[in-house]
Amino acid sequence: MKRIAFLLAAVAIVAGIVVFIPRASGHAEEDASPIYGVKIPAGYRDWQLIAVKQLHFAGKGEQLRAQVGNDLALKAFKEGTLPFPDGAIIAAIHWTREPSEDNNKVLDIPFPGTQSFVIGSRVNVQFMVKDSKKYQATGGWGFADFKDGKPGDEALHKTCFPCHLPAKDRDYVFTRYAP
Numbered sequence: 001m002k003r004i005a006f007l008l009a010a011v012a013i014v015a016g017i018v019v020f021i022p023r024a025s026g027h028a029e030e031d032a033s034p035i036y037g038v039k040i041p042a043g044y045r046d047w048q049l050i051a052v053k054q055l056h057f058a059g060k061g062e063q064l065r066a067q068v069g070n071d072l073a074l075k076a077f078k079e080g081t082l083p084f085p086d087g088a089i090i091a092a093i094h095w096t097r098e099p100s101e102d103n104n105k106v107l108d109i110p111f112p113g114t115q116s117f118v119i120g121s122r123v124n125v126q127f128m129v130k131d132s133k134k135y136q137a138t139g140g141w142g143f144a145d146f147k148d149g150k151p152g153d154e155a156l157h158k159t160c161f162p163c164h165l166p167a168k169d170r171d172y173v174f175t176r177y178a179p
């Protein structure tokens with residue numbers, strides 16, 4: 001009996017290793033955006049606020065959006081430095097927009113008919129990472145879009161830079177620092 005238990009344990013360990021290794025190595029690529037190889041930057045949710053936006057997608061509902069940046073990006077925004085320095089990262093967090101009945105009940109007393117909106121759920125998060133050498137072909141920016149922690153496909157990532165071309169005068173960045 002002991003021997004069988006030992007064999008089973010050995011098989012489990014070997015099988016575990018065999019299954020685990022390809023997963024572990026495949027994971028790193030799965031987590032990076034295609035074309036640019038940008039991964040989700042650690043701690044980005046704690047970065048400082050640059051600006052807030054609302055998007056009305058015709059027929060597709062409303063989105064609330066916040067742009068946050070790391071220290072290098074914030075400094076450049078505040079000082080109006082263009083182009084952005086290497087190492088600057090801008091994150092754009094997008095959520096669905098939902099009405100808040102709780103807030104409305106309270107606000108309706110002094111301000112009848114007031115409608116309050118709050119964040120519903122996370123839609124996606126996008127990043128622009130400045131590296132003027134590595135991403136020379138795309139204005140010095142590496143792009144990435146993640147949904148539930150998973151990067152979008154190559155076709156999606158081909159759309160990023162061309163659509164940011166109209167903001168060429170501001171180093172391909174649309175967002176302006178909110179006062």
Ligand code: HEC
Pocket residue numbers: 053055065067090091092126127128143144145152156157159160161163164172173174175176
């Ligand atoms: C259809 C055009 C279009 C496409 C495609 C597009 N963007 Fe943008 N992007 C914009 C506009 C306009 C803004 C500013 C308005 C907003 O955020 O709602 C913006 C804002 C951003 C911002 C905040 C910084 C800034 O430039 O204002 C990031 C980060 C960003 N986009 C990343 C991406 C990534 C990554 C992709 C590709 C997966 C992408 N974008 C594709 C038009 C586009």
